[in-house]
């Protein structure tokens with residue numbers, strides 16, 4: 001995937017900012033993109049806040065680049081749904097909260113963890129030229145800043161990589177284990 | 193080599209483990225609530241499969257529910273719809289529901305323990321990050337996302353990678369006016385909101401051993417606030433005494449067998465942790481947070497850091513946070529006026545918390561311009577409080593005892609703190625907008641919150657006891 005990116009250089013972005021709790025009332029997975037970063041994006045009257053990056057037409061793309069410790073706080077998967085529904089396919093940061101990382105992967109959004117230095121390089125490349133694209137190669141596990149050619153490898157678990165590449169999910173795998181699950185249950189004297 | 197308690201429980205729950213694949217971990221107890229379950233049930237319907245072990249999932253309505261007039265229909269349409277959806281989903285799939293009006297209803301992490309559903313040695317999950325609360329019983333308990341809720345409903349298993357192990361020891365004894373909430377806020381302020389990411393924590397040491405079950409739950413509850421996957425405490429006689437006789441706890445011969453098994457649940461002497469941290473209980477004073485993540489905390493008499501104390505790359509986040517809170521770097525919180533006091537949430541809404549507050553405020557009156565909400569964690573806590581006359585003490589002090597639910601912890605119901613107002617809260621998160629758009633939160637213990645209710649200001653409770 002090659003795409004321009006949206007820079008959000010704030011650390012510790014928690015899932016309450018990504019999707020505030022008052023928007024968790026839906027009962028389907030669709031439509032959360034509208035309220036992504038709601039309180040940073042819109043004022044109380046619902047008017048877009050000019051200074052927020054998602055409202056700046058200069059920045060667009062399917063990759064979000066964010067400060068360290070992205071996705072901390074509540075376990076709400078709605079954060080991943082909101083990012084996905086808005087159109088993001090990948091999030092780049094120098095650190096991700098655990099549950100968020102899982103939720104993102106389960107929803108086919110790739111969390112790409114890079115070093116602090118590389119993150120800064122991305123931010124400065126975009127600052128210099130908002131049209132600077134990033135290339136993400138999942139197969140080979142690298143991310144490249146297209147105009148500068150700087151690149152870094154990233155880690156992804158081999159199982160998740162297979163799932164992402166094949167559109168195969170965790171439940172498909174677990175359902176295939178049902179027999180083993182039954183055997184396990186029979187081997188336990190108590191429910192603990 | 194010996195094993196840690198966490199390893200013992202984890203390893204004994206692995207159903208399948210393949211190189212390169214996550215472990216398939218068996219789940220003994222699964223809790224669900226109205227917010228993170230509808231999409232999971234929907235997923236089952238789309239796949240055309242039933243709930244695999246309906247008896248191992250329990251449901252309650254807590255996040256959205258009003259905390260007054262619970263007998264009336266929920267006013268807010270979307271909240272009502274989520275709660276109704278939980279009722280229809282649990283009925284359709286055969287899952288037990290403690291819904292609004294049921295005598296067991298309450299915050300999911302309060303009712304599991306009080307009903308004796310939460311037991312040592314279990315694996316417990318819920319689509320809610322504070323599932324770590326149940327770790328206080330020596331269980332491996334952690335929060336999951338909705339896709340994982342669907343996994344558990346479909347197969348009673350979840351795919352997980354094993355986290356690393358961390359031990360946090362708190363040695364020595366607590367000083368007067370310092371309670372378990374202060375311990376955990378102190379630890380988080382020392383190691384930051386991401387200091388335990390990737391780890392499962394075992395809490396140990398004299399100060400932890402000396403805590404009651406409910407106080408231990410407060411500690412484990414906030415493990416997630418330092419990034420940990422979960423936190424647990426080895427079970428001991430305090431644990432067993434608490435469980436014995438509870439509604440769903442093992443009885444008779446089963447109790448004896450279970451007890452024998454639980455007594456083996458501890459970390460072996462020669463087990464190795466990936467990281468060990470030690471703190472001294474005597475260093476801890478009543479804590480309060482000043483910023484917008486739980487790591488931004490300090491002793492109640494201390495000064496907020498000055499800009500000079502903050503590392504360059506953290507300055508923008510720090511300044512943004514203090515701007516949101518409208519607080520000056522380097523200033524003190526002591527004496528700062530508060531508008532609301534919220535005593536509740538799965539961190540501090542149990543009967544001991546209410547007793548602690550009642551013991552302190554008995555014969556005192558709240559400050560005139562403060563609104564005080566006390567929200568019990570469950571119907572059972574509420575009933576117990578009334579039976580003990582605690583409601584009368586609150587009434588006399590000018591406090592409002594509301595009905596059970598998550599309430600102003602996350603403001604999904606009507607209990608929101610108005611924009612710009614300061615709330616001292618016993619909950620677990622001080623994020624921007626957590627208690628309502630532009631609300632400002634100070635996290636503290638029930639005692640420190642109660643002291644603020646009486647004086648109307650951030651107060652060092654030690655001066656009043």
Ligand code: SF4
Nearest residue numbers: 322537538598601602
């Ligand atoms: S009380 Fe707060 S933290 Fe606890 S389950 Fe409810 S919303 Fe989550």
